[in-house]
Amino acid sequence: MRPDIVELDAFYGRLQGQYARRLINLELRKLWPDTTGQRILGLGYPGPFLQLFDEAERRIVMMPATQGAARWPADGANAATLAREDELPFADGSFDRVLLAHALECSPHANRLMREVWRVLADGGLVIALVPNRRGLWCWSEKTPFGYGQPYSAGQLERTLRNHLFAVTDERAALMMPPFRHNLMRRLTVPGERVGLQLLPQLAGLLIIEARKEIYAGTPAVDHVRPSSRRYVPILEGVAANRAHPRDPRPHGGGPHDERSRPNARPPPKFAGLPPHGGAIDETLRPIDRAPAF
Numbered sequence: 001m002r003p004d005i006v007e008l009d010a011f012y013g014r015l016q017g018q019y020a021r022r023l024i025n026l027e028l029r030k031l032w033p034d035t036t037g038q039r040i041l042g043l044g045y046p047g048p049f050l051q052l053f054d055e056a057e058r059r060i061v062m063m064p065a066t067q068g069a070a071r072w073p074a075d076g077a078n079a080a081t082l083a084r085e086d087e088l089p090f091a092d093g094s095f096d097r098v099l100l101a102h103a104l105e106c107s108p109h110a111n112r113l114m115r116e117v118w119r120v121l122a123d124g125g126l127v128i129a130l131v132p133n134r135r136g137l138w139c140w141s142e143k144t145p146f147g148y149g150q151p152y153s154a155g156q157l158e159r160t161l162r163n164h165l166f167a168v169t170d171e172r173a174a175l176m177m178p179p180f181r182h183n184l185m186r187r188l189t190v191p192g193e194r195v196g197l198q199l200l201p202q203l204a205g206l207l208i209i210e211a212r213k214e215i216y217a218g219t220p221a222v223d224h225v226r227p228s229s230r231r232y233v234p235i236l237e238g239v240a241a242n243r244a245h246p247r248d249p250r251p252h253g254g255g256p257h258d259e260r261s262r263p264n265a266r267p268p269p270k271f272a273g274l275p276p277h278g279g280a281i282d283e284t285l286r287p288i289d290r291a292p293a294f
């Protein structure tokens with residue numbers, strides 16, 4: 001289950017969402033201090049965070065069809081598209097960096113999503129995954145988008161990245177304060193964030209992990225199925241019957257290689273209870289004339 005585009009827009013339009021975006025962007029800028037000349041792809045709902053990297057050469061937002069899409073950025077030419085997250089409409093190695101926000105934890109095809117991320121990244125490209133922390137409080141509140149989907153622990157997220165041929169390069173966290181809307185909690189957000197990250201970073205509400213694409217290993221052994229490209233052709237009953245019981249193409253069935261044409265050929269054995277070709281199966285039991293010898 002994932003939040004739709006209306007819920008996401010509403011959350012980041014409120015004061016609580018603006019505080020969350022500010023705290024997350026502080027950590028993102030530490031990981032990517034300069035993206036000049038870089039091509040960045042954002043998956044999920046990355047708009048509030050991609051605005052930070054306005055110096056990049058290109059920024060593309062891909063929102064999944066099950067979530068819905070909205071125009072991004074608000075001013076300027078639209079750079080957002082709607083597509084399947086397990087079938088990204090980009091060529092191999094199209095981007096230098098990928099940002100996952102409200103994507104991995106909500107995807108019903110997490111393995112295929114990560115396989116596509118690996119494919120569209122250039123050799124040595126970087127990916128940042130923003131995922132709710134299983135030990136934090138934000139994953140338990142459905143009043144925020146971080147309460148949807150499957151939360152991860154730090155170890156689970158690291159294993160997921162390694163299993164898809166990514167080498168973890170840095171780990172950070174954000175959202176230490178509980179997701180309360182009280183004014184007092186908002187005033188303590190910034191100082192509480194600093195103290196909490198120094199003392200108990202494992203209890204943060206959001207995991208921020210950066211990883212690099214590995215190119216000296218084999219392709220991930222993940223079934224990459226494209227459902228939209230499948231074509232199911234029905235088999236007619238007549239064709240199925242002919243395949244099950246092929247007819248002899250010879251007019252009389254005889255020939256040098258036919259068993260029936262041999263002079264000393266034995267007739268085929270007859271089994272009790274089995275009907276002739278094409279007949280109905282007799283389900284009644286027949287007595288055995290002679291018991292088997294042991």
